[in-house]
Amino acid sequence: MSGDEIETAQAIEQQIARDILGPLIDAPTVQLLLPQAGQIPQAVWELTRKVLEQNPQAREDVSLLTKLLAEESQMVGGDNMANLNANDAAEPSDFSLKPAERLPLTDRCHHYTGKHEVPWDIQKYFSQRYSIFSFYDGGVHMTDDAWFGVTPEPVANQIAYELSEHHYDPKKTILIDAFGGAGGNTIAFALSERWNRIISIERDAATLACAQHNAELYGVDPGAVTWVLGDSFDYLGQLVNSPERLHPDLRVDLQSTMVFASPPWGGPGYTTDEIFDLSTMQPYSLSQLHEAYKKMDHLLFLPRTSDLRQIAKLAPEGEKLEVIQYCIEGASKAMGAYIPGELSSASGE
Numbered sequence: 107m108s109g110d111e112i113e114t115a116q117a118i119e120q121q122i123a124r125d126i127l128g129p130l131i132d133a134p135t136v137q138l139l140l141p142q143a144g145q146i147p148q149a150v151w152e153l154t155r156k157v158l159e160q161n162p163q164a165r166e167d168v169s170l171l172t173k174l175l176a177e178e179s180q181m182v183g184g185d186n187m188a189n190l191n192a193n194d195a196a197e198p199s200d201f202s203l204k205p206a207e208r209l210p211l212t213d214r215c216h217h218y219t220g221k222h223e224v225p226w227d228i229q230k231y232f233s234q235r236y237s238i239f240s241f242y243d244g245g246v247h248m249t250d251d252a253w254f255g256v257t258p259e260p261v262a263n264q265i266a267y268e269l270s271e272h273h274y275d276p277k278k279t280i281l282i283d284a285f286g287g288a289g290g291n292t293i294a295f296a297l298s299e300r301w302n303r304i305i306s307i308e309r310d311a312a313t314l315a316c317a318q319h320n321a322e323l324y325g326v327d328p329g330a331v332t333w334v335l336g337d338s339f340d341y342l343g344q345l346v347n348s349p350e351r352l353h354p355d356l357r358v359d360l361q362s363t364m365v366f367a368s369p370p371w372g373g374p375g376y377t378t379d380e381i382f383d384l385s386t387m388q389p390y391s392l393s394q395l396h397e398a399y400k401k402m403d404h405l406l407f408l409p410r411t412s413d414l415r416q417i418a419k420l421a422p423e424g425e426k427l428e429v430i431q432y433c434i435e436g437a438s439k440a441m442g443a444y445i446p447g448e449l450s451s452a453s454g455e
C-alpha cells in the first residue's frame with residue numbers, strides 16, 4: 107500500500123474504534139492502543155469497551171487492561187484474541203476499500219420490544235416503529251443513533267419508485283447509497299429490483315451490521331447489495347480519481363451510476379429554522395456533498411425546509427432542477443433534490 111492508502115486505512119480503523127468506544131476513546135490506555143488500530147479487530151474494541159466500562163482503573167493501567175482483555179477473550183471463546191489477530195493478518199488487502207463481509211450484530215445493535223427498554227430520547231421514534239419498518243416485529247435491529255436518521259419505509263419506497271418510474275433512466279444501472287445507515291433506503295432500492303447493482307456505504311460497523319441483518323429480514327437477495335464499511339467521500343474520491351486503488355468489485359462506470367445521499371442533518375436550526383441554511387449543515391454542507399457527487403446524477407435527501415435558492419445554484423447552466431417534498435399523512439418529512447451530473451449534462455442527456 108502507498109503512504110496515502112495506509113493513512114486512509116488507519117483513519118477508517120481509528121474511526122471504527124471511536125464509534126465503538128464513544129467517550130472512552132479518550133482513556134489514556136486507549137490512546138496508547140489507537141496507533142495500532144489496523145491490527146485490532148472490531149470484536150476486540152468491543153471487549154475493550156466492556157472491560158473499561160466495568161473496570162475504570164483499566165482506563166489508566168495498560169497492563170491491567172491487557173490482562174482483563176485476555177481473560178475476557180478466553181471467556182468468549184478460548185484463544186479468541188489470538189485467532190482474531192491471526193485471521194486479520196491472513197487476509198491482507200492491497201485495496202484501500204473492499205466489499206464488507208457479513209458483519210456480526212454487536213451489543214450496540216438492538217431490537218427493542220417494549221418502551222421501558224428504550225432510551226428516553228428514542229421513545230418518540232420507537233412509537234413510530236411500524237411506519238419506520240413495517241416488518242419491525244420480524245426482528246429489525248438498529249443502533250440507538252440510527253433511529254434519528256433512518257428513512258421511514260413509505261418514504262424510502264416512494265424514492266425507490268420514483269427512480270424506477272418518473273426518473274427512470276435506462277442508462278443508469280448502478281446506484282450508490284452514500285449513507286447506508288440501518289438500511290432504510292438500501293432495502294427499498296434493492297426490493298424495487300430496478301438496479302443491476304447497489305453499493306451501500308456506511309462508516310459505522312454496528313450500523314452496517316444492522317443494515318445487513320435488516321436487508322436479510324426483508325428478503326433482499328444477498329447478491330443485490332455490495333456493502334462497504336468505510337467513508338463514502340473516500341470511496342467516491344477514489345472512484346473518480348484513482349479507481350485502481352479500489353477492490354475491482356467497487357470500480358463502477360461513472361456514466362452508468364447514480365448517487366443517492368441521505369446525510370446526517372446536524373447543525374444549527376434544522377428543526378427550528380423557517381429556512382434551513384444548507385451551508386451550515388453538519389457534518390457535511392451542501393457544497394461538500396455536491397462536490398463529491400457532481401460528475402454523476404445525484405438525489406440529495408435533505409431537510410424539508412432546505413433553502414431552495416442554495417439548491418437552485420447547483421443546476422447546470424440553463425437547466426431547472428426538480429425538488430420533491432416527501433410527506434407522511436400530509437406532513438412533509440424531507441425534501442429530495444435531483445441534480446444532473448456533469449457527465450450526463452455533457453453528453454446532452
Ligand SMILES: C[S@@+](CC[C@H](N)C(=O)[O-])C[C@H]1O[C@@H](n2cnc3c(N)ncnc32)[C@H](O)[C@@H]1O
Pocket residue numbers: 252254255256257258284285286287288289290291292307308309310313336337338339368369370371
Ligand atoms: C441519515 S443516516 C442514513 C439513513 C439511511 N438512509 C437509512 O434509511 O437507514 C446517515 C448515516 O451515514 C453514516 N455516515 C456519516 N458520515 C459518513 C461517511 N462519510 N461515509 C459513510 N457513512 C457515513 C452515519 O453513520 C449514519 O448511519
